[in-house]
Amino acid sequence: MDTFFSAVLGDLLSRSISFMVDSYYQKHQGVEENLQCLHRLLLRIQAIVEEADSRHITNQAMLLQLRMLSNMMYRGYYFLDNFRCRIVQAHAQDEVRDHSLALSSFNPLKQFCFSTTTRKMVSEVSERKELHKMLGHLESIVSDMQEFVVFVSSYPRMSRQPYCSYLLLENCMFGRQEEQERVINFLLARHPPGGEEVIDVLPIIGPGRVGKSTLVEHVCHDERVRKYFSTIVFYGLGSIENNGDMAFLPDTGAVKYRNPVSGKQSLAIIELVDEMDDETWKKILHSLRGDHIAPVSKIIIMSRSNKIELFGTTKALQLDFLPKEVFWYFFKTIAFGSTSPVEEPKLASICMDIAASVNRSFIGLNVHGSILRSNICAQFWYSYLKRLKYYTDKHVRLFGEHPRDTNKNNGGLTYVWMHKNKHGCSGLATYKLFQASSISQNNLPTIRSIDMVSRNVKPRAKYEVLEWQSSIPPYYSYIAQYEILAQPKLMLPPKRKRSGALSEELV
Numbered sequence: 323m324d325t326f327f328s329a330v331l332g333d334l335l336s337r338s339i340s341f342m343v344d345s346y347y348q349k350h351q352g353v354e355e356n357l358q359c360l361h362r363l364l365l366r367i368q369a370i371v372e373e374a375d376s377r378h379i380t381n382q383a384m385l386l387q388l389r390m391l392s393n394m395m396y397r398g399y400y401f402l403d404n405f406r407c408r409i410v411q412a413h414a415q416d417e418v419r420d421h422s423l424a425l426s427s428f429n430p431l432k433q434f435c436f437s438t439t440t441r442k443m444v445s446e447v448s449e450r451k452e453l454h455k456m457l458g459h460l461e462s463i464v465s466d467m468q469e470f471v472v473f474v475s476s477y478p479r480m481s482r483q484p485y486c487s488y489l490l491l492e493n494c495m496f497g498r499q500e501e502q503e504r505v506i507n508f509l510l511a512r513h514p515p516g517g518e519e520v521i522d523v524l525p526i527i528g529p530g531r532v533g534k535s536t537l538v539e540h541v542c543h544d545e546r547v548r549k550y551f552s553t554i555v556f557y558g559l560g561s562i563e564n565n566g567d568m569a570f571l572p573d574t575g576a577v578k579y580r581n582p583v584s585g586k587q588s589l590a591i592i593e594l595v596d597e598m599d600d601e602t603w604k605k606i607l608h609s610l611r612g613d614h615i616a617p618v619s620k621i622i623i624m625s626r627s628n629k630i631e632l633f634g635t636t637k638a639l640q641l642d643f644l645p646k647e648v649f650w651y652f653f654k655t656i657a658f659g660s661t662s663p664v665e666e667p668k669l670a671s672i673c674m675d676i677a678a679s680v681n682r683s684f685i686g687l688n689v690h691g692s693i694l695r696s697n698i699c700a701q702f703w704y705s706y707l708k709r710l711k712y713y714t715d716k717h718v719r720l721f722g723e724h725p726r727d728t729n730k731n732n733g734g735l736t737y738v739w740m741h742k743n744k745h746g747c748s749g750l751a752t753y754k755l756f757q758a759s760s761i762s763q764n765n766l767p768t769i770r771s772i773d774m775v776s777r778n779v780k781p782r783a784k785y786e787v788l789e790w791q792s793s794i795p796p797y798y799s800y801i802a803q804y805e806i807l808a809q810p811k812l813m814l815p816p817k818r819k820r821s822g823a824l825s826e827e828l829v
Contacts, residue, residue, distance in 0.1 A: 356453050360402055361664070363460040367395045370467055370474075375499070377477040382503070387470055389500045393648070394463055400647035401456050403654070403663065405449065407671040491655050492688075493793050495540050497644050498533060505541045508636060509589065509620050510550055521607060523621045525634040528641030529727075531685055534624045537641065538591055539795040541622075542578055551620075553588035554579040587619040597627035643682040653677040656691030661698055672703045679710050683726040685755075685800055688790045689771050696772055706775070755789065758799045766791070766799055774804075 374388050495502070508524050526534050541547060542554050556576045578591075590610055610618040623630055631638040644652065654663050654673055663670040673694065680686040690710070694703060717725050758766070767786040774787060789800045 353450060353453065356450075356457060357402065357405065360398065360453070360457055360460065363457070363464060364395060364398045364402065366464055367391060367398070367460065367467075370471060371395055373471075374474045376479055377474055378480050379474070379477050380503075381473075382507075384470075384473060385500055385503055391463070391467070391470075393645075394460070396645070396647040396651045398456065398460055400650050401452075403650065403670055403674060405453065406667050407674050408449070410667050410671045491652060495533075495536055495794060496652050497648050498537050498540075501537055501639060501641065502540055502544075504639060505537065505622070506544055506547060509541070509547055509622075513619070519611075520635075521610065521618055521621055523623060523633055523635045525630045525638040526622060526624045526641060527628055527631060527638050528626065529643070530626055531683070532641050532643055533684060534641055535593065535796055535798075536792075536794065538622055538624065542589075542591075543795060547589070548579055548581055551579075551589045552581050552586055553577060554591070555588060556591045556593070558593050587617050590618045590621045592621065592623045594623065594625040594627070594630065596625065597629040598625070598633075600632075603633050643684075646678075646682065649682045649687070650674065650677050653680065653687050653691055656687060657694040658698070659695045666698075666700075668700050669698065669703060672700065672707050676703070676707050676710060679707070679714050681724045681726050685790055686726060688792075692790070693772055693775055754803045756801055756803075758801055759796065767801060771802075 371388070371392050374391075379385055379388065505524065505526075508522070511522070513520060513522075526538065528534050548554075554577070556578050558576070592606070610621070623633060643649070654670070654677070657673050657676075658666070658669075663673070676690060676694070677687075680690055690706075694706065697703075714725060717723075767788045769785060769787045771787055771789050784803065784805045787802045787804055789802050791797075791799045
């Protein structure tokens with residue numbers, strides 16, 4: 323009887339597993355069809371967004387709708403790519419498990435086969451619900467876009483060269499259109515009668531290298547702004563002296579633009595690193611009201627400190643790094659170039675992990691994205707991902723922060739990774755990142771970041787590397803001073819009580 327019942331139970335278990343596997347493959351085919359439908363919807367939304375981006379839209383309600391539509395497109399693509407990456411990873415895990423089960427006729431893992439399959443089915447049900455929800459949401463958005471498309475077609479086109487997608491994104495300011503229009507509207511707003519002597523101030527606040535200078539530079543290149551102001555003057559760090567007598571030197575400002583035909587008023591742009599005290603700010607306003615090229619009517623002040631918000635006459639503009647969905651869309655476009663991520667699901671899975679490690683850094687996006695695009699190969703990308711994750715995690719453990727945030731907190735000294743090249747040079751690499759303006763780009767380093775990865779660097783203790791050269795205003799170049807240490811030492815950030823001093827610790 324025991325043998326009989328064992329045979330019956332074994333047969334029932336086998337039939338149950340076969341039924342669940344057959345159901346899984348049938349449902350998997352339905353998932354693939356839904357993913358293709360989702361991709362088609364996203365392509366339709368993308369066509370609408372790209373058409374709207376090529377138009378000179380000034381209506382705030384239209385811009386708000388465009389921003390909502392763009393965000394939904396980014397979320398949809400992130401969902402689609404993430405869903406496909408999970409499928410690729412699940413297949414890879416299945417192959418590993420099947421290989422492990424096949425190694426021995428008796429394997430303890432076989433006892434958990436049924437429970438593992440059950441958990442997978444539950445997960446698949448949840449994922450299908452998410453997929454149907456996203457499909458329904460996008461279908462309702464597309465059905466409501468008819469009036470929006472009609473209104474978009476009524477706006478004039480902006481002149482633009484027919485680039486590929488990645489070249490287009492590399493040569494434009496990505497994800498800041500709404501912020502740009504808000505700054506332009508602030509600058510073009512006229513003073514009420516009797517308030518001509520008042521200086522309007524817009525603070526722009528955000529972390530280091532988040533794009534504050536890029537945003538303001540694009541605003542200054544707008545034809546509407548250039549027609550409105552006779553002079554646009556930029557005041558950097560060297561223009562401000564907070565040592566008592568003179569807080570501001572008007573003659574040290576750099577004239578970015580001059581238009582004698584327009585009205586007799588100028589725009590002043592002030593860039594700070596951190597904060598400023600009230601007394602210094604009062605002296606600055608007094609200097610700008612006095613002897614100046616033209617009467618200043620508007621001021622844009624940029625800083626990383628939230629305290630400058632008190633100097634504004636209007637609500638401060640807060641800039642932050644792009645959301646992960648928007649960042650992923652940008653990153654994969656730069657990394658894949660003219661290659662379609664849909665045709666390379668394994669590469670897309672690796673690329674998504676690399677994008678997560680970059681942590682929404684604009685400089686990291688362009689540096690890592692260009693390196694990946696130079697060698698679209700799964701083996702290279704996977705090796706690059708392992709190195710990046712290992713040393714990023716190690717940096718977080720040592721410094722308590724991501725490398726993206728290091729440059730603004732410890733003077734730019736960053737732990738990178740163990741550098742080895744074909745010349746036999748090896749050691750712990752550190753670097754200090756700084757930026758060069760478009761004026762001082764005659765003597766840029768000949769070594770580029772791709773040379774570091776491809777191991778074509780000759781053995782030297784110290785050298786400079788051109789990490790990235792921006793192709794959009796203000797055309798900054800980012801240069802890293804690398805140092806390959808002979809001993810496995812780590813350069814730690816300076817202590818607050820001993821400014822400028824560096825301490826070392828054995829790893």
